[in-house]
Structure formats: structure tokens, C-alpha cells
Amino acid sequence: MKKKDFIIIAVVLLVAGILALVFHFAGGDPGGSVRVKVDGKVTGTYALIEEQRVPFDTKYGHNTLVIEGGKAHIEDADCPDHYCEQQGEISKTGETLVCLPHKLVAEVVAGEASDVDIIAK
């Protein structure tokens, strides 16, 4: 490796570190609810405090959003890769679960289900 190779490594690590710090401080507070968007449109907001199983059947496919013990995860996806199920549980504001094939995004937002829609304009 040459000297300039290490510049590439340093720059990338620096950018990654800065982004990680920014994201860490931008979010991280315990969230109040999960907002689900399909194809960029909000389809619903679900309080993290309530234990629930919400099925989503869109023209892209099926996913079930499961909220248990204040955390949300995805089950029963019929997408080809099942990455959304492997992304684990989310509970802090800004954290997301994404099912790319189904264009479905679940994001933790602050506040309860009712006032979230106002915050999110």
C-alpha cells in the first residue's frame, strides 16, 4: 500500500466517525411510537406502549409489524431476502426497519400515536 492509500482510509474512517457521532446525538432518545411508511406515504402510527401485531398487506407484499415490550420488529415478511426480519428491534427515535422490496419503512418517532401526525406535519 502507498501513502495516499492511507489517506483514503483516514478520510473514510473520519467521515464514518463523524456521521456516527451526529446520528448518535441526533437521535437516541426513547421513542413513543412507530410510524410506518409504504412507498413514502405514511400508512399508520402505532404506540410503542401497546403490545400489538399489525399486518401490512400492500401491492408489494406482506409484513407484520410486532410491538412487544416497548420495542418493534418485523415478522412474517414474504419478501425474497427477509433482511427486514434480521434487522432486529427498534425503540429509539430515528431507528428504522426497512423492507426494500416492499418499499416499507418503520421509523421510531417521539410522542404518542395521536400527536405524532401533527409533529410530522
Next chain:
Amino acid sequence: MATTRTSPTGTPGRRVALDGILVALAMIFSYIETFIPFNFGVPGIKLGLANLVVLLGLTFLPAVDVLLVSAVRIVLSSLLFGNVMSLWYSLAGGLLSFLCMWLLTRREGYSIIGISMAGGVMHNVGQIITAAIIVKTIQLTWYLPVLLVAGLVTGLIIGSLAKLLMPRVQKALESFH
């Protein structure tokens, strides 16, 4: 990058034959890749074996040929081993990564490992941007820090492989008339 270019293109026939061989090789790499589990905490990260072909191709073929080889490889392997959606991610990643690596090969002071790392990083950047556009969710950039580091690591592995292979490829090219 210090590379001795063995007769830049040679005859048109030689050039087309080399392009064809590289497409075939890249497709084999794409296929092998589907058997290699490479878990990096974030799902969906790949090693990028096919990038070996781009890296090596840039040392002895005109850039436009390498770009074409890469594009043909992505379209064919997405249709064969992936799906239509994966085509867009791969194309965006492949194009951004190619541009970055091509620009670096034209500058002095970068080894093939450095070029590979830059390519790996930009490939992931291209894919996450495409994904964010497709699902219309900017929050996907949350994955960027992990993806940047992952790109460095996969780029380091592929770049080191390319460095090992380069002398052999040069030797093979000399006997390829």
C-alpha cells in the same frame, strides 16, 4: 497506480475477445459470490468479487471497455441471480464505484488496494442513495457509517487479491495474442 500496460488494446479482435472473457469471468464471480456468506452486522453486504475484474481490467483495457464489461455483468447477473430491484442498486453502486476507481487510476500515488477500497466505499454509498430514493426515506443514511467501514474492509480484501493476481494476469496477457 504504477502499471506497465501491455500493448493498450492490440487489435480490435483481441480487444473484443478480452472484453468477452472479462464479462464471463465477472459473471462467474457474481455467481460464486451468492454462496459466500459475509455477515457484517448489517444485512446485505457483499464481498464484491466481481470488482476484481474491474480492478484488473483497468490496468490493461481502455476505461470505456471496463465500464461496458461492468454494466453488462451487472445487468446479466442481476437477471440471473438477483431480481429486477437489485439491478438498480447494483447499477448505481457499480457506476459510482467505477467512476471513482477510474479517476484514481489516472492519478499517481494510489496502489490497487487503495483504489479497491475507494471503490468498495463508493459502491455502498451509491447503493444506499438509491435505496433512500426508492423508499423515499432519508433515514436510510443511518446505515452509512457501517457501510462506509464495510466498504473499506471488503475493498481491502478484494484489492489485496487483485495485487496477488496482477503479475499472473500480466503474464497471461503476454501469451494472449
